[in-house]
Amino acid sequence: MRVAPGGGTAVQDHVALAEIELCGELIIAASAAGGERLSMESIDLVLRVGEEPEAGGGPGGSGGSGAQ
Template identity: 60%
Template structure:
């Protein structure tokens, strides 16, 4: 838990970010290539890109 003003309060956003970072680290450690492709990173982070809207559309999380 992350302390907030001296009391232990869970920071849900930070915990999710830590979890996603951990998943990326695990995936990166198993990649044979020097770098992970953007598509592989999106797959690990469960990100979908709606390419039908526009070329500049932002990724959408599931």
């Protein structure tokens, strides 16, 4: 069995991390919808479709942008 070497050799895939964050935000919004399906407009709002990217290169977002 191989064990990952220690000492700070972790690799981060920033695109994958951003996608995971957006999926989490969708899950939160869906759970807050009270059993109703999210409309396409609500999904676009949660995923910030059409917004300009933030200066900083990351997905940004403070969380809690769930739509109902």
